[in-house]
Amino acid sequence: MSTGYQIVVCGSIVPDPLQTLEPIETPAGPGLKNEMLLPAVLDPWAGHALYEAANIASRVPGSKVWLVSLGAKAKLQQVMMTIAQKVSFELLAIDGPASGFVDAHVVAAILAEAIGVIPDLDRSRLLLFGGWESASRGAGVTLQLIGEHLGILDQFQGVDQVNVQADGSLEILERIEGGRHQVSTCLGPPALLGWATGSLPEPRNNPQIGMVNMRTIMPALQRAKAAVLVQDGLRYRSVSPPKQQRQTRIVKDLSAEEVAREIVEWIAQK
């Protein structure tokens, strides 16, 4: 039996947060104006989870990484062209909304079901990764619910680092208040890790990794089934993006202290 990890990363796409995002009410519930026109990126939380997964897989022989994504197929395809150059993984795509407005219980059930039927997945070696606040508008519940569906009892949230110990146990650093970490030791898989920012930089683009990944990614996208989303009773009374106030001033040769003082004064005026 392999001693490698079976790492399943739940991660999907989000509209590029640097674009101007304007919430609107659509027939299907809250959405973003011209959402399909906006560039999408991999959810940054999930991105950290994916890069950490690939890093562990590269250090533990016999490991394998899956990326399970619920999102609009066309947008997933766009984002995969970038992500697939960075790390090796096998994609499991589910066609559906990635707006964050679908009930977290519904999303979790769909993702858990998809993970549950991955062929040859050894659940005793399963590490379930994802962004700790993903697919829930920051509520941080979706990944936990997936773990519960899959019967994973060891769950860690706000993870910034995991160290694989010589005895196979996992030392996990979870983010807590004051910039400190809670250090836990987990005997090993199965375990669920909801990642914060991790500690790895974004990997370089590697054309060879891309070519290998693409052999499985495009068939996976073609096979993607439409998710059946049953929104039972969830209603949004209002939706608004975080308020933005922009004021630009170009300065040169200001010290960091002076810049900081100006920013504090500006915030205090608001």
Add this chain to the structure above:
Amino acid sequence: MNSAGCESSAAIERQQMAVDIACVGFGPAMGGFLTTLSRSLLNPDGTPRFESPTMPGAPLQVVCYERADGLGFGVSGVVTRARGIRASFPDLNPTQIPMAVPVKSEKLVYLLDPGKASRRSLTLRAADRFLRIFGKFVRFRNEAVELPYIPNFLQKHDGLVLSLGQFNQWVGEQLTSSGLVQIWPGMPTSEPLIENNGVSGVRLADQGTDLKGLPAEGFMFGMDVCAALTVVGDGPVGAVGRQLDAHFGLPKGHGIREWALGMKMVIELREDCSLEPGTVIHTFGFPEPEIFGFLYVHPNRLASVGIFVPSWFRSPVRTAYRTLQHFILHPYLWRHLKGGALKSWGAKSLQESGRHGEPFLAGNGFARIGEGSGSTNVLAGSGVDEAWTTGVHLAEGVIQLLEEKRPFTRENLEEVYVGRRRASWVDQESRVACDSRNGFPYGMISGLLGMALAGFSRGKLAIPARSKSVSKVGSSLEEIYAGRISTAELKRMEAEAIALNLPLHDLIMKRCGWPEIPLDGKLLVSQQDALLMGGSVQAPPGYANHVVFVRPEVCRNCEPKLCVEMCSGQAITRGEDGVPSFDREKCVFCGACLWNCQAETRGEPSNVDFRAGAGGLHSALN
């Protein structure tokens, strides 16, 4: 560029990969090439029609590398007759393409200068006075005259209004979902691999470098991608195309003489705006006589509004952003645009030499397509459809060679690709257009007359060209502003700009009577806010600066610094000791710095090296 080719890779632990066809740059030309090629790669039963020599048993391995972070980040104001695009998609339904709509109405409008701040010749001022006096007879309204007639060669009435970003994205989605070709965004190509006077592939940019290109954390040599055929479609300022030009030269008599900077905004129109989707307005005469403008209306109350600042507008303090804002504020346009909101913004260099700038279209192991291959029709002001069609021509030729099992030699590519191109409407119309802009260096009226002469005579007549390259005809500030600003005052302003570390154009525009822009925070915003609101510039870490000032001493003594004045994103600013400083986190890859280097006007080589870089403006609406 690397002249040792794939053979040298091992010496410095450079990774190497072999594919069958390597493509550089994903724009409309590459869209046409890959769309046409991919349709011929499989037999009806799904088996490979052409077996890959580099991967036996597999279909042909076709890989395309694009510098931008996505496939939808091109910039262009597109109204096109779409003849080539429609030939590729006979059942094209514009509603399938976001922001696409058939042209519904088309106007050609002469804009007068309501503030009288622009540089107008005596003739033009007299013409303006005439129009104002006899306005009721010539439909003079809102400081503009709608021309009663649009010459055939300018008309786009049977065409489409497109967003280039959305169109590229639409094409890219279909291509990648086919699984037959691979397109990799975020992967800049630094140079062609030149071997035995041919091209054997491309070298990708080094990653994990500092800004100077020196190895840093995670350094990785750019991979050599070896291919029997390299297709170069990296646009007018692409690193690979320009290095091919440098190595192989241009055909006798050809030269890239004219450029323009196109800058546009995508504006969400106010709810009660009466402009209908498909409305197309072409303008000339304002903000400066030499500047052409446009307003194209997309569905869902979106409009593309932009200008072209040409190299024959010889002011050494020409700029684009503020000029675009004055364009938007012209009464003829402002009545529609007032109350709108900026949704996107972008800029690009346009190779305006057309056929005169055509490089060698094919050589051993390579072929050139698209704007960088001189395909733009400078009379019709049309480039997207022409670029697409050159890609189609190449793909048809490549399929022929594959079927006949002939190699990608210069002779073979010239026969099957260049031959097709020469026999096509693209080439025939580019011959008509090639001398049509000769008149502009003499002035705006002679420029328009030259266009009319070439257009109506089907290219048989044209105003003679100036002997020197337009962009290399130096014009001093004193010459440009003679009679308006004294030499002494210009010197004072120049000194003030240097002292304040600011571009000179704002000071001069103010002195000439251009009003301050009434910023409203929604549509009229500072240039830095446009960088934030109109998309976002992606500058992934680990890549070197792609704009390099080669000989600092040349820049130190150069005033005014046109690279600073023309920089679309204010990424180039006055640096210490007079040497410009470059901030890649603001660079939108317009490439204006490349052709605005003043060293060329003094007969020296350009002091700006515009290299391969990653990222750029991140907005798919342009």
